[in-house]
Every structure is written in structure tokens, then in C-alpha cells.
Amino acid sequence: MSVNSIKFTGLASGLDTQSIVDSLMSVQRLPLNKLNQKKQILEWQRDNYRTMNAKLKEFDTFIFEGISKQANMMKRTAVSSNKDIVSVSANANAGTVSYNISGVTMATAAKIQSADKISNSTIDPTKSLLSQQSKLSDQTGISWKGEDFSQTLIGKGDEITLNATSLSGFPDEITVTGGTNKTFKVQIIEGDAPDEANRDKVTPTVYVNPATGKMTFSESLAENTTVTVENLKKNSYIEFDIQTTNEDGTNNKQSFKIDGSSSLNTMFSKINSSNVGVSMFYDTGTDKVVAQRTATGNLNNGDEIEFSGTDANFFTDALKLSVKTAGTDAEFTINGLKTSRKSNTFTMNDVTFNLNKNTTVGESVNVNIQTDTNSIFDTIKSFVDKYNETIGAVNTELTAERFSGFQPLTDEQKASMSEKEIEQWEEKAKSGLLKRDSILTTGLDKMRNSLYASVTVNDTTKTIEKYNQLAEIGITTSRDYLERGKLEIDEDKLKAAIEDNPEAVYQLFMADGPTSDQQGLARRLRTNVSDTMKQIEEKAGNTFKTQYNYTIGKDMLRIDDDIESLEYRLKQIEDRYWAQYNAMEKAIQNLNNQSSQLSSYFAQNS
Structure with missing residues (x-):
């Protein structure tokens, strides 16, 4: 143990050396506290970035699963005047048409x-085929395959057990010779044989349980009777x-x-x-x-x-x-044309018909295929709501107030505060870490511009002049500047556009051209979202990236190095303080010893 590692806490001087050194070191640790606070701020900032990326990813997935699918945006509703006779469904490619169906005769199966x-007596379909075979009125040609376990036994009495279990393929009859010469009819059973009083006395019968191999005869066999069982299978x-x-x-x-x-x-x-x-x-x-x-x-x-x-x-x-x-084909007349199908379910012009019942003379069913305006409207409204939710979350981060006076707490500061006080403090310390962030600001601006710009009208985009801008289908930006670019829907105008031309409304969102101006609004948004997410990942990484692979992570690693170096220097400074105070304590102790010796000397001479 070195001298510097021994700490004298005021034994000679009477000073509270520990408190003095702690006070001196608290000043020395101020730069270290600032480094730890800086690292904590970077961690919070990284987490906030990742939260924004999660929001953007959620929005991107919502677009893909909702408004980008033609089946959702071109949905058709098929209405039958009598579902009991004909029920129908239509896919997105079905035209807006009507059908009249009459003279329905449903198809049947062969x-x-x-x-x-x-x-001979009703069989039990839940029991083994072998146990029920003897009940079949015609067993002609039934031949069970398997391992041959035919055997000959010598026995007496009414029970003989075969030399194997789990057997099958018993013959219809078993002939015994020797002490008893008789032919017994085989009856396969499951479980125990009938008691003696209930056995067949008219027709000699042997009750065989193939699971156990036990054979029970309806009458006792004489001594030395030979029982030969042929064609026995396992x-x-x-x-x-x-x-x-x-x-x-x-x-x-x-x-x-x-x-x-x-x-x-x-x-x-x-x-x-x-x-x-x-x-x-x-x-x-x-x-x-x-x-x-x-x-x-x-x-x-x-x-x-x-x-x-x-x-x-x-x-x-x-x-x-x-x-x-024989099976029969379905026959019916549709819009005056008599035709037939093998099945009662068939598809014509992207409409699926299900024939459920024959019609009577003069009876007919009307089928109307129409645009499912309400369903398409709900899809677009859900998209608008999700867009507003997403940009609202981003704007909250961009405009949150930054409280510069609230820095991350040190361990010493937390020790003197309650959990509620810590929570309230950190809420302010975390606020505004992404205020006016350039990545989010740029990404948000691009998203807004993508929605406001019109889609070029040509054969590639399949759009029309009437519906090549968002406002033309009743979706506009809120006039309330506090909403910061959120969208509003004119319900009547949007529904009118959907009913007028659902294909054009779909292409407004999902046109797929070679340049941005020829791409649909939702398709552009997905590109903007993807670009923003990539930039955020370059700065804040994700759960799969190490700190070496993104900017904030590298900054945190550099701070870790600085913290390690500073902690080493602080240890040296603290050791120096203790060495100085230890030297002082020794000097005072020596002085005290000399003073004591002088006092003792003068006392002796006097």
C-alpha cells in the first residue's frame, strides 16, 4: 500500500479532511458533469429521432396497406335484389353494370x-372395421393384407389365448379337431366376451378380441382339442x-x-x-x-x-x-342470354355470382354493380387523418420549447430530490431537443410540397385535368395557421369525385410515372418519408446499428473517451490533495511531538 493511499482524516490537525477534499473535487468535477450531461442529451436526442422514425414508418405502412391498394380505392359494391337466390361480390376491376338473372336451375353433384x-345388423361406424366386418351382409372378396400369424393351439375349456396381440384378418370360421370336432363361427368383439348365459347356443360361436388375442367359445372344448386358425394377420x-x-x-x-x-x-x-x-x-x-x-x-x-x-x-x-x-350443370338466363355452368359459383366480368336456389316460373333477380363510395371515402379519410397525426407529431418536436436552464441531473442532484421532482425536471430537460431540426423540417416541407403539387396529365399517369390536384377532390390545407399544414376534407365534394370517376381519384394518389411530377401524391409521400427516415438513421441509427455506424453514436463514443481521460486526471488530482493533506498531518504530528518533548524537558529542569 502506497503512502498516498493512506488517508489521515484530521487526527493531528482536527480538520475534516474528507469534506475539504470532497469540496475541492466537486469543483474539479464540473467539467466531468458537463460531459455526462452532454452525453445524456445526445441519448435523449437519439431516442427522440428514433421515435420520429417509428412514426414515419407507421405512416408509410399505413399508406401501403390502405390508399395505395387498388382494391381499396376502386372498391365495388354488388347488390342482389334476392340474396336467397343469387348472392354476388365484385372486385375492383368490375364495371358499373346491371344484370337480370332468371330461369335458375342449380348444378348438382354426381x-x-x-x-x-x-x-345384417346395423354396424357401428365408430368401431374398427375388423370388429364390424362380420356384420356386413356381403364380405365377398374382402381380403386383409398383413403379416401372417396363422397358428395351431392345443387347449380345453371355453377360453384360449393366441400367441400374439393386435391381430386382424380372422377367417369367418374356426374348425377345431381332436377332443372336440366342430366348426365355430367367428365373431369379432371389443372388450370382454358375453357371459355364458348370453352366448349363442344355437350357432357355435367363438368370440375373438383381436387386441388381446383371447378367444372365448360358446361351449367348452374337450381336453386335447386342436384349434387351428388360418389366414390370421397382424x-x-x-x-x-x-x-x-x-x-x-x-x-x-x-x-x-x-x-x-x-x-x-x-x-x-x-x-x-x-x-x-x-x-x-x-x-x-x-x-x-x-x-x-x-x-x-x-x-x-x-x-x-x-x-x-x-x-x-x-x-x-x-x-x-x-x-x-350423374351430376347436372347449372342453367340460367342472364340479361336474356340462356347459358350454363358446371358450378353454382362462377365469375363473369370480375363479378362473382353464387346461385343459391332455383327460381320459380317468372321469377328473376336483379344485380347492380356500383362504386362503393363510402368505403373509398373512408380509405381516403383514414389516410388524411394519419397524415395529420404524423405531421402533428413532427411539428410538436420542431416547436417544443427548449429550457436551457434545465440540464440533465447528476447523481448527487437526484439523491436530494423526490421521484416526482426528478420527473418534472427531466420533462423540461428533454423538451425541445429537436427544435427547428433541419432533417425533420426539410422532410416535412417536402411532404407538404408533394401533396400540394399537381400530377402531370398524360397516358402514363392516367389522370385527368379535372382531378389532378388534391383541392379538386375536396381536400385542402387548414386555414388555421396553428394547425401547421394539416388537411381538411369537404365530404360532399370528395364523395362526388369518387362517384364521378374513382379511377381518376385513385391515380391522383398512386399514378406511377418516371418523374416526381408524374407520380401520384401518396407515392411521392412514400419517397419523401423513405428519404427522411434514411437521413434520421444516418444521424441516430436504429436498434440494429452500433454506435460506430451513426453520427450521434460516434459523438457519444468521443465523449466516452473524454470522460475516461478526465476521470483519470481527476483521480490523480484527488490523490495529490490527499498526499498534501497527509503531509500536513504528518508535519503537525511531528510538531506536536517536538512540543511535547520540550514541555517535558522544561518540566524536569524546573
Whole structure:
């Protein structure tokens, strides 16, 4: 430990050395405080710039998503006199026209349904296909594929368990030999077999649970009975293809592989959610299955749905799908022209029609396509409101009062103030940091000029003389100078312009020419906003830039270097003060010691 690091706090002199040094250093630290205040002001200024950039970016995005989209500015409203029969919608390119529709016969979809009931006792479509197979009235040709687990067992009593679980593909009958010679009808079950009193005593039956492999016989087997189960499968499945015909005459074919543990509902769900374009369901009331095309119209004279592949007979035989009904085209008369469509939904001249119900004799529907004036007006009004909000925020920064007497507080100053006092002080210290800022002022002037200047009329801009300035559609600058360039709308004049020529109003904002005078007002604004944002980023950066990449950041780095150098010098000065006061304390201590010795000497001689 050096001598200078030892601090004597007035032991000899009686002085409050610490307070004296602190007072001396507080004066020495004034330049350091000013540097820290300067750095704090730069940080606040940087943050204010970034807040302005966020406002400008928000405005730019608002323009892009609103007034710049033709769908918003050329919106059409389609009105049907009877939506129950014909409902309509129109896109931005639809003309202002009227249609009369009569003689509507809706298109229907082709379908195939079961010719008769498919089961002896109504099947449960929520249970596995294997467990319900025995209930099907026709099982011709159903052959489950999978791993072969055929086996022979020796047993007795009414229960025998197979040497595997999760089995499938059981034969219809099991023959036992040896102690008992008899053929048992197989009945697939889920869970436990019926108790002995409820088992089939007329027809020898074996109840098989494929999940556990347990076989329960309706009567006991004699000792040493041989049970042979053939064609037993594990992980069984069936395979088939479905082919449909598309409106253009092409075919759409898809292959399916259905596990035996899947239910009928699960199989139909897989088919319905596929891209083959078929919707299937089982009706427990009629015990029939229906397969229907999702597309309407006569697509292949009744052969719009075809089942093929290895196990196609599951549909044609087991589900008895053989009764075919061809789809029919929609027929109607529009403005006196009798025509047809494959679908009940079709588009004509950028208007989409939906046929919802057949008309009766003499019944007709009128459809009117008009400019959606209110919607377009709302889009433009929203743009004006956002513009006013944006320039209002910028003007607030440019005109805020600067309180030069309120500098950033030091830590010592904050320590003696309440939180409310600190908040009020810093509110004034932060005010006016961007007052009369050249970047924002220039950017705001360009935005105003872009809106006030007319758009050149030519084939490129697609504008017209009648509507090539903002004032001509009823949007002007507020006469109140305190509003600092905010816009006002003459609602009646703007709506009249929209109804008169919505295309010209749209081009006034979004014309796309090679020069600024040939560009629409909103397009110019986006260019001005983009240029201003770039300048702000060069000065204040963004969250992705380091301090080395923007002007204020570089200034803050230089201040950091100055602070580091000054703190080093201040440490040396403080050490010097303490060294001087330590020397003084030592000198006083030596003097005190000498005085004490002299007093002692004189006392002894006297």
C-alpha cells in the first residue's frame, strides 16, 4: 500500500479532511458533469429521432396497406335484389353494370349410393372395421393384407389365448379337431366376451378380441382339442384407389391404405380430407353409404367417381355402392342470354355470382354493380387523418420549447430530490431537443410540397385535368395557421369525385410515372418519408446499428473517451490533495511531538 493511499482524516490537525477534499473535487468535477450531461442529451436526442422514425414508418405502412391498394380505392359494391337466390361480390376491376338473372336451375353433384342395406345388423361406424366386418351382409372378396400369424393351439375349456396381440384378418370360421370336432363361427368383439348365459347356443360361436388375442367359445372344448386358425394377420390393411373426373375432363386419382383397426368413419374422414374431391358418409337410419363429388356439374355422364385397385370390391360389394346419379350443370338466363355452368359459383366480368336456389316460373333477380363510395371515402379519410397525426407529431418536436436552464441531473442532484421532482425536471430537460431540426423540417416541407403539387396529365399517369390536384377532390390545407399544414376534407365534394370517376381519384394518389411530377401524391409521400427516415438513421441509427455506424453514436463514443481521460486526471488530482493533506498531518504530528518533548524537558529542569 502506497503512502498516498493512506488517508489521515484530521487526527493531528482536527480538520475534516474528507469534506475539504470532497469540496475541492466537486469543483474539479464540473467539467466531468458537463460531459455526462452532454452525453445524456445526445441519448435523449437519439431516442427522440428514433421515435420520429417509428412514426414515419407507421405512416408509410399505413399508406401501403390502405390508399395505395387498388382494391381499396376502386372498391365495388354488388347488390342482389334476392340474396336467397343469387348472392354476388365484385372486385375492383368490375364495371358499373346491371344484370337480370332468371330461369335458375342449380348444378348438382354426381353421387353413388348403396343399392341396399350393407349389414345384417346395423354396424357401428365408430368401431374398427375388423370388429364390424362380420356384420356386413356381403364380405365377398374382402381380403386383409398383413403379416401372417396363422397358428395351431392345443387347449380345453371355453377360453384360449393366441400367441400374439393386435391381430386382424380372422377367417369367418374356426374348425377345431381332436377332443372336440366342430366348426365355430367367428365373431369379432371389443372388450370382454358375453357371459355364458348370453352366448349363442344355437350357432357355435367363438368370440375373438383381436387386441388381446383371447378367444372365448360358446361351449367348452374337450381336453386335447386342436384349434387351428388360418389366414390370421397382424397389422392388416386394405388398399384401393379412387378416381374422379375434373371439370376440364382430366382425371384425379389417389391411392389409399386403410388399417384394419380404423373405423368406417375414420376411413371416410381420410377420403373426405384428401384431394380426390369425394365426400362419403354412412347413414345408420338407412344402413347405406353415399359417395358424392365435391364438385358439381355433369363431368363424366355419371362415371365421375370410380373405385379401383386391389380391394375396390370393399366398396362395390361390401358397401354395395352401385346406384349412380350423374351430376347436372347449372342453367340460367342472364340479361336474356340462356347459358350454363358446371358450378353454382362462377365469375363473369370480375363479378362473382353464387346461385343459391332455383327460381320459380317468372321469377328473376336483379344485380347492380356500383362504386362503393363510402368505403373509398373512408380509405381516403383514414389516410388524411394519419397524415395529420404524423405531421402533428413532427411539428410538436420542431416547436417544443427548449429550457436551457434545465440540464440533465447528476447523481448527487437526484439523491436530494423526490421521484416526482426528478420527473418534472427531466420533462423540461428533454423538451425541445429537436427544435427547428433541419432533417425533420426539410422532410416535412417536402411532404407538404408533394401533396400540394399537381400530377402531370398524360397516358402514363392516367389522370385527368379535372382531378389532378388534391383541392379538386375536396381536400385542402387548414386555414388555421396553428394547425401547421394539416388537411381538411369537404365530404360532399370528395364523395362526388369518387362517384364521378374513382379511377381518376385513385391515380391522383398512386399514378406511377418516371418523374416526381408524374407520380401520384401518396407515392411521392412514400419517397419523401423513405428519404427522411434514411437521413434520421444516418444521424441516430436504429436498434440494429452500433454506435460506430451513426453520427450521434460516434459523438457519444468521443465523449466516452473524454470522460475516461478526465476521470483519470481527476483521480490523480484527488490523490495529490490527499498526499498534501497527509503531509500536513504528518508535519503537525511531528510538531506536536517536538512540543511535547520540550514541555517535558522544561518540566524536569524546573
